[in-house]
Amino acid sequence: MDASSTYAAEHFQRLGFRILDHDRQTRFGLLSLVAYDGSVLVFAQLTTGEVDRTEPSLRERTLMRRRAAVWITDTPASPIGADLRFDAIHVRLDEGGALRTLDHSEGAF
Known part of the structure; x- marks a missing residue:
């Protein structure tokens, strides 16, 4: 896990989540982080760099949902x-x- 992933995982742990998976490669691309707090399963897309990209594009959202479906399956x-x-x-x-x-x-x- 690289530094950015580690910071993101620690953030979720502070919020009460347990990290179930990270950096999982699927046929639809990389699934950055999967976290669970006992009732909510979170699939997180991690971005890094100077430009804030917290708003994923339609294509990114579609791919993320596909990655999540693969992970669950x-x-x-x-x-x-x-x-x-x-x-x-x-x-x-x-x-x-x-x-x-x-x-x-x-x-x-």
Whole structure:
């Protein structure tokens, strides 16, 4: 897990979520983070860099839903009956790799 993913995972853990998976490659692309708090299963899209991209495009939203469906289907221990939520997280690091900002958009799509 790279630094940006680690910061995003720690953020979810502070919110009371358990990280179920991260950086899972599917046939529809990379699934950044899957977190669960006992009732809500969150699929988070992680972006990094200077430009804040917490608003995914229609194509990105479609691909994320497909990645989530693959994850649920392929993961025997996926929580049954959980509410699903799709979040966007944008992480900016400084030159030394320390967290500068983390923007979390719950229910981004």
